[in-house]
Amino acid sequence: MDLNFTADELAFRDEVRTFCRSAIPPDIREKLIAGRHPSKDDKVRWTRILAQKGWAVPHWPIEYGGKGWTPVQQYIFGEEVSQTPAPEPAGSGINLVGPVIYTFGNEAQKKYFLPRIVNVDDWWCEGFSEPGAGSDLASLKTRAVRNGDHYIVNGQKIWTSLAQYSNWIFCLVRTDPDAKKQRGISFLLIDLKSPGVTVRPIQLFDGYPEVCEVFFDDVQVPVDNLVGEENRGWDYAKFVLGNGRVTIACVGLSKERIRRIKELALRTRVGGERLIDKADFRKKIAAVEVQLKALEMTQLRVVANQSKLEKGTQDPASSILKIKGSEIQQATAELLMDVIGPYALPYQSEEEFQRGEPAIGPDWAGPIAPAYFNGRKVPIYSGSDEIQKNIIAKVVLGL
Amino acid sequence: MDLDLSEEQRLLKNGVERLMREHYSFEDRRKYRTEKLGFSEAMWMRYAELGLLGLPFAEVHGGLGAGAVETMIVMEAFGKALILEPYFATVVLAGGVLRHGATEAQNSKLVPAIAEGRMKLAFAYAEPQSRYDLFDVETEAKRDGEGWVLNGTKGLVLHGDAADKIIVSARTAGGAREKVGIGLFLVDANAPGLMRRAYPTQDGLRAAEITLQNVRIGGADVIGDPAGAFPIISRVADEAIAALCAEAVGCFAEMHAITVNYLKTRKQFGTTIGSFQVLQHRAVDMFVELEQSCSMATYATMMAGERDVTERERALSAAKAQIGQSSKALGRQAIQLHGGIGMTMEYSIGHYFKHVTMIDASFGDTDHHLQRLASLGGLFGDQAIQR
Ligand SMILES: Cc1cc2nc3c(=O)[nH]c(=O)nc-3n(C[C@H](O)[C@H](O)[C@H](O)COP(=O)(O)OP(=O)(O)OC[C@H]3O[C@@H](n4cnc5c(N)ncnc54)[C@H](O)[C@@H]3O)c2cc1C
Numbered sequence: 194m195d196l197n198f199t200a201d202e203l204a205f206r207d208e209v210r211t212f213c214r215s216a217i218p219p220d221i222r223e224k225l226i227a228g229r230h231p232s233k234d235d236k237v238r239w240t241r242i243l244a245q246k247g248w249a250v251p252h253w254p255i256e257y258g259g260k261g262w263t264p265v266q267q268y269i270f271g272e273e274v275s276q277t278p279a280p281e282p283a284g285s286g287i288n289l290v291g292p293v294i295y296t297f298g299n300e301a302q303k304k305y306f307l308p309r310i311v312n313v314d315d316w317w318c319e320g321f322s323e324p325g326a327g328s329d330l331a332s333l334k335t336r337a338v339r340n341g342d343h344y345i346v347n348g349q350k351i352w353t354s355l356a357q358y359s360n361w362i363f364c365l366v367r368t369d370p371d372a373k374k375q376r377g378i379s380f381l382l383i384d385l386k387s388p389g390v391t392v393r394p395i396q397l398f399d400g401y402p403e404v405c406e407v408f409f410d411d412v413q414v415p416v417d418n419l420v421g422e423e424n425r426g427w428d429y430a431k432f433v434l435g436n437g438r439v440t441i442a443c444v445g446l447s448k449e450r451i452r453r454i455k456e457l458a459l460r461t462r463v464g465g466e467r468l469i470d471k472a473d474f475r476k477k478i479a480a481v482e483v484q485l486k487a488l489e490m491t492q493l494r495v496v497a498n499q500s501k502l503e504k505g506t507q508d509p510a511s512s513i514l515k516i517k518g519s520e521i522q523q524a525t526a527e528l529l530m531d532v533i534g535p536y537a538l539p540y541q542s543e544e545e546f547q548r549g550e551p552a553i554g555p556d557w558a559g560p561i562a563p564a565y566f567n568g569r570k571v572p573i574y575s576g577s578d579e580i581q582k583n584i585i586a587k588v589v590l591g592l
Numbered sequence: 593m594d595l596d597l598s599e600e601q602r603l604l605k606n607g608v609e610r611l612m613r614e615h616y617s618f619e620d621r622r623k624y625r626t627e628k629l630g631f632s633e634a635m636w637m638r639y640a641e642l643g644l645l646g647l648p649f650a651e652v653h654g655g656l657g658a659g660a661v662e663t664m665i666v667m668e669a670f671g672k673a674l675i676l677e678p679y680f681a682t683v684v685l686a687g688g689v690l691r692h693g694a695t696e697a698q699n700s701k702l703v704p705a706i707a708e709g710r711m712k713l714a715f716a717y718a719e720p721q722s723r724y725d726l727f728d729v730e731t732e733a734k735r736d737g738e739g740w741v742l743n744g745t746k747g748l749v750l751h752g753d754a755a756d757k758i759i760v761s762a763r764t765a766g767g768a769r770e771k772v773g774i775g776l777f778l779v780d781a782n783a784p785g786l787m788r789r790a791y792p793t794q795d796g797l798r799a800a801e802i803t804l805q806n807v808r809i810g811g812a813d814v815i816g817d818p819a820g821a822f823p824i825i826s827r828v829a830d831e832a833i834a835a836l837c838a839e840a841v842g843c844f845a846e847m848h849a850i851t852v853n854y855l856k857t858r859k860q861f862g863t864t865i866g867s868f869q870v871l872q873h874r875a876v877d878m879f880v881e882l883e884q885s886c887s888m889a890t891y892a893t894m895m896a897g898e899r900d901v902t903e904r905e906r907a908l909s910a911a912k913a914q915i916g917q918s919s920k921a922l923g924r925q926a927i928q929l930h931g932g933i934g935m936t937m938e939y940s941i942g943h944y945f946k947h948v949t950m951i952d953a954s955f956g957d958t959d960h961h962l963q964r965l966a967s968l969g970g971l972f973g974d975q976a977i978q979r
């Protein structure tokens with residue numbers, strides 16, 4: 194047992210760190226340090242920088258551009274990227290639909306889509322949730338009816354992240370209304386520029402239009418865009434939801450947040466004293482750090498175990514990563530609110546930032562309250578906390 | 593990075609777990625408690641046979657030369673069984689002092705006796721006023737020719753009643769709460785002037801308050817620098833914390849398993865209570881605490897031997913804070929989910945809860961360690977201040 198990285202792993206870490214620090218465009222890094230959302234262009238730029246280095250999809254199989262790294266190396270890579278800080282590489286394409294395509298797709302789909310994902314020629318979004326199908330995803334109603342070489346799609350998706358910037362959507366659609374809930378669902382790739390598609394952004398309460406409604410009105414989708422077999426879509430959806438559980442803890446992001454908190458508390462004076470020197474505030478930070486360290490160790494245990502598990506099985510400890518990770522993200526956002534204090538009040542829109550309007554109050558204050566508000570989403574999406582607990586109770590505890 | 597046990601470590605784990613399975617049911621424990629010293633002498637000899645009593649000592653002195661990982665394995669198994677014997681007091685605490693402070697001559701005399709089960713030790717580091725501050729030492733040691741004379745009161749000496757020899761921290765110089773001027777002295781439990789008031793602890797172990805009145809010891813029974821032994825004490829305390837974290841994790845694992853099992857068997861409203869979602873979610877909350885604690889016990893084990901003292905203290909404080917907070921969160925639910933039966937002396941769950949609560953109150957509780965961690969700058973973000 195040895196917690197220390199080997200010499201090779203350390204060398205790898207230094208290589209990743211050096212590259213990320215020098216390759217990240219300074220404007221993107223500053224934006225992330227400040228806690229603002231990276232734009233689509235920021236994410237595309239960064240992913241292309243990684244692609245050029247051959248690091249856009251290191252976790253993919255080597256034949257599609259992967260690096261064949263060990264789980265530990267992949268972990269180190271993820272940590273270093275988020276602590277740079279740099280954006281997560283274009284998420285939905287690389288982490289969600291890409292793996293579905295190379296695992297279940299046909300040769301033509303692999304050949305066409307995978308290189309375009311790596312180079313971010315396409316921007317993907319995930320069309321699973323519907324107004325009537327949230328946690329109970331299998332009750333989704335969007336219909337796809339086969340008509341010759343096409344499916345005719347009708348229905349609505351909601352909460353589709355960043356659909357307004359996307360040109361492709363991967364959807365769960367109902368192809369057999371008579372089969373049992375989970376059975377009649379298929380996995381369809383849909384070009385968002387197809388006639389009959391309407392995308393309508395929804396503003397979240399922090400002001401950020403992060404999600405959309407997507408309407409399908411007699412949209413024609415080539416049958417070639419069906420992934421895998423018809424009516425097997427639920428299996429592929431479970432594969433998507435089961436993927437990427439190791440990064441879901443966002444440990445690197447939370448570490449970066451804690452640095453930010455300390456940095457700002459160093460500059461903030463309260464009652465004639467630096468906030469960082471206040472014992473009770475330091476103790477509050479320490480309490481979160483303890484949880485974060487424990488989560489990091491849990492994650493390392495999962496990573497170390499990964500290569501030993503049979504394919505398709507999961508380490509029980511991995512099931513806690515999202516719940517605990519989201520709890521810590523809320524806690525760090527709350528600490529930032531403590532730091533900013535009354536200057537949490539002024540609201541300045543992203544457009545005002547873009548126009549270069551001067552800040553109201555400290556120049557770092559603006560994004561803190563919105564980030565706190567926006568963070569409430571984490572225990573809701575990708576399987577809410579309650580759903581996660583239902584699953585752990587059933588699968589891990591056998592209740 | 594490698595979080596696997598070696599082949600030898602796996603064997604050790606299997607060996608201890610088998611011993612516990614065969615000889616340490618909750619029923620066995622009840623019997624052992626009624627023995628003269630409040631634990632089983634027969635089990636003590638079994639530990640010796642299995643090599644556990646010599647585990648962390650150097651091979652030249654008759655030990656097995658094992659490290660923190662081995663101690664973690666043993667303590668976790670002991671936690672599951674909730675053992676009563678003075679393993680922690682003798683091997684981890686007093687043994688730690690010997691390993692880090694004793695001379696060749698001292699070790700070659702004491703270690704074989706410990707390893708063979710012939711000698712039990714205790715470590716009297718605390719005093720009535722000291723709370724968790726190991727440097728708060730008022731007991732005095734004065735030069736007396738070649739030897740020393742000790743006067744003062746030591747409190748909460750774990751297994752002080754069963755010990756054949758007691759290692760006492762005492763002040764040879766400096767003010768009451770200074771880190772310099774503290775020495776360590778090996779005192780015979782029957783020495784004239786040493787009085788023990790023995791008592792049971794809340795969790796069914798034994799301890800003693802010890803007064804020292806002009807207790808004389810020879811010059812050969814000083815351990816380490818008589819005015820500079822504090823680094824030994826603090827190092828032993830950090831190792832002790834790692835061991836306690838592992839023991840607590842053993843307790844947590846058992847508490848969680850017992851509770852989940854109860855949820856699957858207890859019926860009310862015509863169904864098993866484990867079918868109620870609110871209880872399922874609490875069982876999951878317990879599971880989260882268990883996994884997080886397990887992670888931190890591993891971390892504590894890896895960091896217990898860290899050379900950079902600040903790094904070591906940060907890590908051990910973080911681990912102890914986690915364990916303390918989990919013993920409350922997990923313990924509360926373990927009792928609650930049992931309903932009335934959980935409140936009884938007859939049933940095991942309350943005994944686990946008491947033990948983990950006492951672990952929280954040993955070597956610094958959550959509050960103490962969060963404070964220490966905070967004052968050392970925390971775990972993350974040294975770089976932040978430089979950015
Ligand atoms: C910011 C954001 C981004 C998102 N991005 C996407 C995206 O890109 N693509 C996509 O497809 N979806 C996306 N979603 C949707 C997300 O997956 C759903 O919001 C989530 O599945 C919950 O569904 P719901 O909102 O309908 O809530 P509901 O399912 O109606 O849940 C309401 C409440 O009831 C609880 N609940 C529900 N069922 C149970 C149960 N069985 N036991 C106990 N409690 C239960 C839930 O936990 C929740 O607290 C996003 C959501 C958000 C907030």
Ligand SMILES: Cc1cc2nc3c(=O)[nH]c(=O)nc-3n(C[C@H](O)[C@H](O)[C@H](O)COP(=O)(O)OP(=O)(O)OC[C@H]3O[C@@H](n4cnc5c(N)ncnc54)[C@H](O)[C@@H]3O)c2cc1C
Binds near residue numbers: 860871932
């Ligand atoms: C100190 C003490 C004094 C007492 N004094 C008296 C007394 O004087 N007279 C008397 O008659 N009784 C007394 N009781 C008994 C007490 O009322 C019961 O313990 C209590 O009703 C719970 O029942 P139980 O112990 O069988 O637990 P259970 O009913 O088996 O409950 C076990 C767990 O399951 C939970 N649970 C059960 N059903 C549900 C559900 N539908 N949904 C969600 N959770 C559920 C419970 O909250 C509990 O956490 C006493 C108990 C104690 C501990």
